[in-house]
Amino acid sequence: MFRQRDIFKETIAADRLEFENARTLWAYDRKASEGKLADQIEQYSTAMREVNELRQSKTELETLLAQERKVWEEEKARGAQELRVAKGEIVNCHKKAQDMEAERIKWEKDRDTWESENVHMSKKVAEAMDELLKVDDGLPAFWTQLLETLEEQQTEKEPGEAQNCLDGASRVTSSLLAQVQLLAISLRKVKEGALAKANESKAEIAKLQRKAAKFEEDRAKDREQWEQERERSAEQTSVAKKLLRKAEKDKGKQHTPPETQTSSSCASKAASSNKTPEEEICELKQTVKAKREPNKSLTTKNTKLAEKAQRSSSHSAAASTSSSVDKVKKLTAKVKKSEEDVRKVTAKEEKQARIADMEKMLAAYPPSQAKGSAPSVSKHIYLSDSDSVEIISRPGTPLRSSKAGKNRKSNK
Known part of the structure; x- marks a missing residue:
């Protein structure tokens, strides 16, 4: 009986000790749970602050991106305008x-026509000139024969008939002089036409020279x-290359950011539901140890801020890289356009050189003798020892005749 009582007391004491141990552990x-909850609350507030900071950074980046896009649109419009102007200049x-x-x-064609004319x-x-020389060569023989015939028939005919013969000879002489005058007039017209053609050609050459000077x-x-x-x-190319090198350097520095504290806390929350009491006790001990090391949390916070700064710099570097690539493309297009302009200017210079060669050839072409006043042509037709007719032909002046003696009779 007493033995059962002692056993019962020992059992009660053991149960009480176990209960006390369980209550202490509880x-x-x-x-530990309260500390863990406080840590989780602090982690949540920290994560919310970081989320707010990230949202603010995203807003700032979106603003910068909008500004960059606006600048890019302006540059694109300016480039399109310059391209249109360049196309108009090319046309x-x-x-x-x-x-x-x-x-x-x-x-x-005009030069060929002028040369043929x-x-x-x-x-x-x-x-x-051949016709005129033929007429001039035939006049002395005609006058000599006429005077010989008149001298032979003067003694046989009456004075009136002799005067009629002289009048007929004068009429023949007048008709011959009229023919000579017509030939001289036609010659002067030909020379004046040639001079006019030469002046027209010179005017065309001067006009072409003025146009060539304007073209030059x-x-x-x-x-x-x-x-x-x-x-x-x-x-612009040098600036774009510098920006591109800087963007590539910034891009090489960036790396993949680690997981955020919020996702790790959520994973710990999801995994804590299936843990054993021993694992929870171990985790609580680690939490207490972490609380005794406040510098570690500060280091984690600094690391997060550095990662956030790195992400921001990577975004800005990506934006600057895309802008730099667009600028390089634009500058490449401008360089190609400049090379095309150089080729066109070279073609213009070649054409100008050919025109200059033609002008030199034209300048080397012998000028027409219609320029200035031509020398006078004087022909003497001797009627006898004392009578002579001088035919003077000068461009721009009519023919005139001078006689040293009129109707002078022979002393025979």
Whole structure:
């Protein structure tokens, strides 16, 4: 009986001790749970602050991106406008080149026409001079024969008949002089036509020279503008290369960010539901140990802030990289356009050189003798020892005749 009582007392004492141990463990667990809850609350508030900071950073990045996009749109519009202006200038240059080519072809045709007309006029002048020389060569023999016939028949005929013969001879002489005058007038007209053609050709040459000078001035302006555009393109290319190198350097520095504290806390929450009491006690001990080391949490916070700064820099680097790539593409297009302009200017210079060669050939062409006043042509026709007729032909002046003696009779 007493033995059962002692056993019962021992059992009660053991149960009480076990109950006290369980209550102590429960109190410890409660304290640990309260500390864990406080840590989780603090972690949640920290995570919310970081989320708010990240949202603010995202807003700032979106604002910067909008500004960059606006600047890019403005540059795109400016580039489109410059491209339209350049296309218009290219069209104008093509039109000028076509006009110059058409004028050159027209000038060559006019020059060929003028040369053929000049050859034709030269032939006519030569024929007229031959006719004039034939008439001049035939007059002395005609007058000599006429005077001999009159002298032979003077003694046989009456004075009135002799006077009629002299009058007939005078009429024949007048008709011959009229023919000579007509030939001289036709010769003067031919020379005046050749002189007019030469003046027209000189006017055309002067007009072409003025147009060539204007074209040279426009080409100098285009070259100066092209040089300025090339310098500006070189500056923009250097700036774009610097930005691209900087963006690549920033891109090489960035790395993959680690997981956030919020996701780790959520994972610990999800995994804590299936843990054993021993694992929970171990985790609580680690939490208490972590509380005794406040510098570790500060280090974690600094690491998060550094990661946040790195992500922000990576976003800005990506934006700057895309902007730099666009700028490089634009500058490449401008360089290609500048090379095309150089080729066109070179073609213009070649055309100008060909025109200059043609002008030199034309300048080397022998000028027409219609320029200035031609020397006078004086022909003496001797009627007898004392009578003579001088035919003076000068361009722009009518023919005139001078007689040293009129109707002088022979002393025979």
